[in-house]
Amino acid sequence: MEQPQYLERIGLFIDGANVYAAAKRLGWNFDHRKILEHFASMGRLYNAFYYTAVPTPVDDKQKRFIDALTYMGYTVRTRTLRENTDEHGDTHRRANLDIEIVTDLLTTAGLYDTAVLLTGDGDFERPVEALRLRGKRVVVASIPEMTSYELRNAADEYVDLKDIRASVERPGYRLPSEGGTGNRSEGRFEPRPFYVSSALDSEDDG
Template sequence: MESIAIFVDVQNVYYTTRQAFGRRFDYNALWAKLSQSYRIDIARAYAISSTDPKQRQFHHILRGIGFNVQLKPFIQRLDGSAKGDWDVGLALDVYETANSVDRIVLISGDGDFQVLVERIQQRFNTKVTVAGVRSLTANNLIQAADDYIEIDSDLLIGQ
């Protein structure tokens, strides 16, 4: 079995599944799907910390599934704008992990990750699978990946 490292851009997954389907992503279904074909060596979910009890419960659920949850504070700027982005931290972790597994599984539709995908393929000869909502995943990211998993009703909670 190939060894994999899973990296989830939680904010991207939340907003894209909500926008496209009005439903939530099923992390248990993802884990079950991937563990049928791969040995999961590393699983990290990148999220924004919160004092909201539902968000904290969600983070505990992710941990219970097997994810190492990485939290970053939500920053409210003086001008009213907000920042809560994990892109750089996620990219660094992927890059530092890429040489220790056979495949990286990146759960995000963010086209900014195209350069990361291409770099780890070239430098480490590590395969990359991208998963995302088809209509909201950047085409350049899909094309750069070795494989693509479309998030559809099989990976969503509810009807």
Template structure:
């Protein structure tokens, strides 16, 4: 499916927090091993870097296994410790946004790719998508229905609903 829409060198940018919640919407989990293989199969030798942006929590040792698995599978990790923000007495919110870091990596690598694939539905990425297109690059957005902004769908050269890739990327237990 993806191969029909990409041209030249392909870089992938994965908004880990957004995809975490997208999986809840989908009702199934993504296998990052299968996801990488999907990109290899679709892009072949044109597959460049695959970045994953995710907050880490040193109080969750099982997350280290996940991060190690990503690195073993060739993902380029961008992590920082999750922030615990007090909302009210005894109520905390967890924050680990990477919008700026992801956008900076896109800009830093703009001359290296011809097609960017963004796994996120966050409308905060609209300006970076506009910048990608302004530089005559293709942009493909992958997310799920009810978890992607209309603005991103309209801006992208192609939107791919992750639900359609379930048989290729689902984590089986």
């Protein structure tokens, strides 16, 4: 009797602010349903997590966006935006969800074989190394100009989102390209964890 083929268990983890920043850099938008389907095709999807910041109170567009992601099958993690004033006296609204991402990566590691991490943030280098020490395969997906060298080097595989554009683009929802913006420290890109009130909100109608 032929044994059933083992399907690799996939865990998908999406840094929403980082992915939106990549979309702005590229000038075209992502379809989150297509992203889910594309990476789920690698095996058997265990779960898909999406991390995003939210204002207080949550506005209607953001609520619809979160509801749409949940309907697609994502587990959505949120953190409330907080205002910070920089050394120049400028006020920014920020929320950092790194802790939530790392917590889910590590606490659910027994439920997946491969973690697909959509971010380019170098802060995830050590968690990725820890997962590989536990025998997990880690795939990082982003765009090269927004991916730290250390994170890319730590992963088992790197996927350039430009290479899978045909599979993950949302046609008709283009964004103005930013060109080359971002923070750099010691030659490494540091994505800023700003709130996304994005054109991604249009996901709720598809």
